[in-house]
Amino acid sequence: MLLLEAWQFIVDHPQRFFGALSTHVALSAAALGLAIAIALPVGILIADRHRAALIAISAANIGRTLPSLAVLAVAMPILGTGFVPSLFALTLLALPPILINTCTAMRQVDPDIVDAARGMGMTRTQIVRKVELPIATPVIFAGIRTAAVQVVSGAVLAAYIGGGGLGDFITAGIAMMALPQLLVGAIPATLLSIGTDRLFGHLQKVLTPAGMRTR
Amino acid sequence: MIEIRGLVKQFPGTAHPAVEHLTLTIPEGDVCVLIGPSGCGKTTTMRIINRMIEPDAGSVIVAGQDVMRTDPVSLRRSIGYVIQQVGLFPHWSIADNIATVPKLLGWTDHRIAARVDELLALVGMEPETYRSRFPRELSGGQKQRIGVARALAADPPVMLMDEPFGAIDPITRARLQDEFLRILRGLKKTIVFVTHDIDEAIKMGDRIAILRDGALVQYDAPEAILARPADAFVESFVGTDRALKRLALIRADAAIEASGPAAPSHAIAAHASLRDALAMMLSNGTDALAVTDSGGSILGALTLAGIRAHTRSGGEANH
Numbered sequence: 001m002l003l004l005e006a007w008q009f010i011v012d013h014p015q016r017f018f019g020a021l022s023t024h025v026a027l028s029a030a031a032l033g034l035a036i037a038i039a040l041p042v043g044i045l046i047a048d049r050h051r052a053a054l055i056a057i058s059a060a061n062i063g064r065t066l067p068s069l070a071v072l073a074v075a076m077p078i079l080g081t082g083f084v085p086s087l088f089a090l091t092l093l094a095l096p097p098i099l100i101n102t103c104t105a106m107r108q109v110d111p112d113i114v115d116a117a118r119g120m121g122m123t124r125t126q127i128v129r130k131v132e133l134p135i136a137t138p139v140i141f142a143g144i145r146t147a148a149v150q151v152v153s154g155a156v157l158a159a160y161i162g163g164g165g166l167g168d169f170i171t172a173g174i175a176m177m178a179l180p181q182l183l184v185g186a187i188p189a190t191l192l193s194i195g196t197d198r199l200f201g202h203l204q205k206v207l208t209p210a211g212m213r214t215r
Numbered sequence: 216m217i218e219i220r221g222l223v224k225q226f227p228g229t230a231h232p233a234v235e236h237l238t239l240t241i242p243e244g245d246v247c248v249l250i251g252p253s254g255c256g257k258t259t260t261m262r263i264i265n266r267m268i269e270p271d272a273g274s275v276i277v278a279g280q281d282v283m284r285t286d287p288v289s290l291r292r293s294i295g296y297v298i299q300q301v302g303l304f305p306h307w308s309i310a311d312n313i314a315t316v317p318k319l320l321g322w323t324d325h326r327i328a329a330r331v332d333e334l335l336a337l338v339g340m341e342p343e344t345y346r347s348r349f350p351r352e353l354s355g356g357q358k359q360r361i362g363v364a365r366a367l368a369a370d371p372p373v374m375l376m377d378e379p380f381g382a383i384d385p386i387t388r389a390r391l392q393d394e395f396l397r398i399l400r401g402l403k404k405t406i407v408f409v410t411h412d413i414d415e416a417i418k419m420g421d422r423i424a425i426l427r428d429g430a431l432v433q434y435d436a437p438e439a440i441l442a443r444p445a446d447a448f449v450e451s452f453v454g455t456d457r458a459l460k461r462l463a464l465i466r467a468d469a470a471i472e473a474s475g476p477a478a479p480s481h482a483i484a485a486h487a488s489l490r491d492a493l494a495m496m497l498s499n500g501t502d503a504l505a506v507t508d509s510g511g512s513i514l515g516a517l518t519l520a521g522i523r524a525h526t527r528s529g530g531e532a533n534h
Binding site for chain 1: 265267288290291292293296301302303304305306308315316319349350362365366375
């Protein structure tokens with residue numbers, strides 16, 4: 001019955017629903033893209049610098065423990081409300097897992113493999129591009145997958161600082177004690193999270209080099 | 216030819232230099248084995264040759280060129296490199312692994328494919344079967360075969376091998392050693408071979424350099440080191456069975472006596488070692504053997520006295 005009412009709400013307000021959905025997806029995708037663009041190169045760069053890697057991983061681990069809502073709350077007084085502060089907060093949320101996994105994966109490449117690569121005359125750049133990065137790919141992608149799921153579920157909270165997305169229905173639903181409207185936000189948001197996890201899980205498999213896949 | 220002159224290397228935070236005024240000349244086409252207890256500087260010396268480690272002083276000349284004045288990347292591409300843990304790239308097929316250096320050198324695909332098949336055949340692995348497999352599908356021995364093939368890919372005149380057979384079980388190791396010697400016979404490479412196994416050194420080396428605390432203690436042919444150890448350290452290092460080890464280097468037909476006993480009851484092949492001959496004499500309770508060629512005809516007789524004479528004089532080796 002509730003579900004039916006929720007469905008009816010979507011049918012009655014298609015523009016609102018799909019608008020919120022696309023904002024949600026756009027916000028998440030942009031935040032994830034930004035986080036990858038920042039954390040991946042930084043992770044690769046600091047991986048072979050012992051102290052820098054240690055500091056970055058520790059910082060990222062602290063960042064990881066911050067509740068999403070707290071990050072959003074901090075973003076608001078500094079950046080105001082709307083899409084941009086939400087994007088900023090979600091990017092911040094996505095950085096730690098990508099940074100930690102990239103750094104760890106690059107450092108965990110078997111030193112004998114790197115020694116062989118160097119001894120055969122690969123340059124530093126060639127070693128990173130042809131050897132370390134492909135071998136690190138599965139673990140890096142696991143980090144991206146974690147980040148993606150976090151961002152997609154975290155984006156629900158963007159509604160609190162006017163970032164829009166499916167969270168709008170949830171906050172409105174709570175405020176008006178309208179359970180069906182709450183579900184209009186909650187169910188698609190949940191499905192989106194599950195879908196994201198599945199999608200990135202699949203990508204992770206596809207992007208793992210053939211010689212390293214476990215059968 | 217490789218010339219090492221006055222090499223010195225001390226790692227930061229260590230009390231003693233890893234290599235101390237080491238001077239060594241390795242003739243072209245020779246297998247030079249660097250051997251000694253751990254920490255003697257053998258691996259450090261080897262790694263200075265392709266500039267994996269930079270020396271504090273001294274020079275290394277490879278084929279007339281001072282390596283310190285050569286770009287390390289192009290230097291390493293011109294020197295074969297084999298390490299104990301092989302270090303195959305797990306995300307690349309066997310063919311791609313072997314093709315590493317040719318690809319870096321920009322060979323054409325056609326030339327690379329032909330070379331890969333040639334090398335797979337050389338190391339005794341069917342190209343059709345193994346070309347597109349991945350390293351994790353291979354046994355330890357097979358991996359090191361690919362490691363050797365990969366180092367040979369661009370046909371470098373010089374090869375560095377750091378305990379290449381050290382992580383392989385004894386039976387497979389012996390087979391790989393034999394095969395590697397067979398491969399080498401046709402190639403004429405100058406090889407620096409690091410090991411801590413004296414038996415391997417005797418088997419593989421044209422010359423053995425015994426190192427201790429970063430300095431050269433003795434540098435000579437295996438049979439000379441076994442016959443005349445330079446000092447007590449070398450003597451204990453080569454082992455109390457050095458007389459037996461020397462016998463293993465001498466072929467039975469090198470010790471044939473013209474005036475041997477008339478008809479020995481047991482026979483041994485001409486290419487067998489004096490060590491095997493001695494073992495046969497002991498197990499059969501005889502002091503004379505007939506030496507036969509591959510066709511089975513008797514070349515002459517071998518006596519216990521003859522073998523004993525060889526352990527004293529330092530007879531001809533089978534190299």
